[in-house]
Amino acid sequence: MKKLIEIKNLSKEFDGEIVLKEIDLTIKENEFVTLLGPSGCGKTTILRILAGFETPTTGDILFEGLSIVNLPPNKRNLNTVFQKYALFPHLNVFENIAFGLRLKKMKEKDIVQKVKQMLKLVKLENYEHRNVNRLSGGQQQRVAIARALVNEPKVLLLDEPLAALDLKLRQEMQYELKEMQRQTGITFIYVTHDQEEALTMSDTIVVLNNGLIQQIGTPIDIYNEPKNRFVANFIGESNIISGIMIDDYKVKFEDYIFDCVDRGFHFNEPVDVIIRPEDLSIVPNDNAPMVGVVESIIFKGVHYEICVIVNGKEYVVHTTKNATIGDIVGLTVEPQDIHVMEVGVVLNE
Amino acid sequence: MNKSLNRLSYPYLLWTFIMIVIPFFLIFIYSVTSSKEGSPVIFQFTFDHYREFFSPSNINILNKSIWLAFQTTVYCLILGYPAAWIISKINIRKQNAIILFFILPMWINMLLRTYAWQIILGRSGILSTFFNIINIKYEGILYTDSAVLIGMVYNFIPFMVLPIFTTLIKIDDNLIEAAYDLGASTKETFLKIIFPLSLPGVVTGIILVFLPAVSSFAIPRLLGGGQYVLIGNLIEKQFYLLGNWNFGSAIAIILMILIIISMMFMKKTDELKSRGGGTLPW
Ligand SMILES: Nc1ncnc2c1ncn2[C@@H]1O[C@H](COP(=O)(O)OP(=O)(O)O)[C@@H](O)[C@H]1O
Numbered sequence A: 001m002k003k004l005i006e007i008k009n010l011s012k013e014f015d016g017e018i019v020l021k022e023i024d025l026t027i028k029e030n031e032f033v034t035l036l037g038p039s040g041c042g043k044t045t046i047l048r049i050l051a052g053f054e055t056p057t058t059g060d061i062l063f064e065g066l067s068i069v070n071l072p073p074n075k076r077n078l079n080t081v082f083q084k085y086a087l088f089p090h091l092n093v094f095e096n097i098a099f100g101l102r103l104k105k106m107k108e109k110d111i112v113q114k115v116k117q118m119l120k121l122v123k124l125e126n127y128e129h130r131n132v133n134r135l136s137g138g139q140q141q142r143v144a145i146a147r148a149l150v151n152e153p154k155v156l157l158l159d160e161p162l163a164a165l166d167l168k169l170r171q172e173m174q175y176e177l178k179e180m181q182r183q184t185g186i187t188f189i190y191v192t193h194d195q196e197e198a199l200t201m202s203d204t205i206v207v208l209n210n211g212l213i214q215q216i217g218t219p220i221d222i223y224n225e226p227k228n229r230f231v232a233n234f235i236g237e238s239n240i241i242s243g244i245m246i247d248d249y250k251v252k253f254e255d256y257i258f259d260c261v262d263r264g265f266h267f268n269e270p271v272d273v274i275i276r277p278e279d280l281s282i283v284p285n286d287n288a289p290m291v292g293v294v295e296s297i298i299f300k301g302v303h304y305e306i307c308v309i310v311n312g313k314e315y316v317v318h319t320t321k322n323a324t325i326g327d328i329v330g331l332t333v334e335p336q337d338i339h340v341m342e343v344g345v346v347l348n349e
Numbered sequence B: 001m002n003k004s005l006n007r008l009s010y011p012y013l014l015w016t017f018i019m020i021v022i023p024f025f026l027i028f029i030y031s032v033t034s035s036k037e038g039s040p041v042i043f044q045f046t047f048d049h050y051r052e053f054f055s056p057s058n059i060n061i062l063n064k065s066i067w068l069a070f071q072t073t074v075y076c077l078i079l080g081y082p083a084a085w086i087i088s089k090i091n092i093r094k095q096n097a098i099i100l101f102f103i104l105p106m107w108i109n110m111l112l113r114t115y116a117w118q119i120i121l122g123r124s125g126i127l128s129t130f131f132n133i134i135n136i137k138y139e140g141i142l143y144t145d146s147a148v149l150i151g152m153v154y155n156f157i158p159f160m161v162l163p164i165f166t167t168l169i170k171i172d173d174n175l176i177e178a179a180y181d182l183g184a185s186t187k188e189t190f191l192k193i194i195f196p197l198s199l200p201g202v203v204t205g206i207i208l209v210f211l212p213a214v215s216s217f218a219i220p221r222l223l224g225g226g227q228y229v230l231i232g233n234l235i236e237k238q239f240y241l242l243g244n245w246n247f248g249s250a251i252a253i254i255l256m257i258l259i260i261i262s263m264m265f266m267k268k269t270d271e272l273k274s275r276g277g278g279t280l281p282w
């Protein structure tokens, strides 16, 4: 797919405080890209720079190969869905959605047709004449999305658009947004701090922390091959263990040498080992590589969350088989489920 | 909670009754009665005072008053809106200082301030002294229509600036960014978002300026001179000079009816503007 946006070596300071540092990111056409990270890591700032409300301190942004950093917001071919919707309170639903089209001096007939089409897409047919202040949060959000999408931008920027909605509505909207993105073929740059939301919706996830990109990858990459402790911790639950790389495909932790699929480390290099809770299995304690005591068991619906203490360290195991508190059990893990990371790449923790 | 609140409002209601309802009632009674000397009945019902008002010269005075109030309102709006806009844009500490500058003169007696204008605009005033120094012939504009207008605008402009300023700072920055984001230029954003959202402040400002302006009599007297008669001066004259309270009351009631009609008209315009979208914070 074609490159649409290239962010090159972008940095941003506010009053000497560095908020974004050397951001490099390429976004392709029709891609659903999610910026994921904890609150305050700079996600909104990236969107505001893309939209043109902030200028970068250093670096450049290319849009279809041309720099846009000096272009005012109203000249950029992208639209924003704001975190707090920002609907115009003096205009009704129809006029809110038609706002961008009226500026383009489009014919009334075409405006009516396009707005109607949008209302259908966001499932608000017959809401044209409603007062936007009297809509529910979910409906206001749909109007905000329609108001942006009706202009057929190349890119839609969405800043935590579902954060204010309750869980059920949020899940529904996640599905609908993804569907809209697929139908319209518009590139979505989506900001969230909710890792589950990022994993369900995105083609590409960009994990950020303290203004630095930690990892860029598909949801599966990010989940299965986190690059560092921060990503591993932020995306899902993980057991993170300090270990030593004995040789290619051999890693030692908890006094046992495990087979693994990683290679290319220095001889005896200290590493971080990540094992997802669902990749650990409880086995009889004889011959198991790790042996520990069951400390707690929580029933989670589909699985049990069992906490096992090995050498004084806590391991979280997700399994469908129950155990008994106080039992001595063994733990195993398959070689392909052991993820070895360099210790050095931990950024800004 | 509600009950105790209600009880707290009793003194206020009593106050309203004594200070507003009763005087109004008395004015109304005066306006529809006459108390001719030698007549056995003290109060005699009559519409004569109302009929008396509609003479060509009085209508002229009424027109002149409305015209002056209208001009005052328009100038206050033209000068006040940009001022409010600029104040709303500057940083918050300077903002408070400037707002104080606007309010401070209002703490000084209005007559005193108007006397100051007499001195500035008069034949031997500051302005003419200045013009004389730089050798320009200047007679002073005191006792002209322009002097009255300047005094009126000066006196009433804070009542236009403050309500507009209040609505402007309440506009969410996100709305302005959203407008830019959707392709609006600075001018379009102002016309389509900022101005409509500030309309409640504009309407309040217009009412706060027009109403007192239409019935003012002190400023026209001091800056317009003795021959400058407005409806306010006419009322004043009936009460203080001629002792004709009945006629004075009738004029006051007529003025009030005009004001109520124009207020209803303003409110209607305001409602039309909001086009069933959001109800504007009134
Ligand atoms: N206009 C601004 N002036 C000063 N600091 C700002 C401004 N905007 C954002 N920041 C700072 O930049 C950092 C990142 O903010 P933001 O991009 O909003 O984070 P996120 O959206 O990821 O929560 C925060 O520490 C915030 O305080």
Ligand SMILES: [Mg+2]
Residues within 6 Å of the ligand: A043, A044
């Ligand atoms: Mg944010």
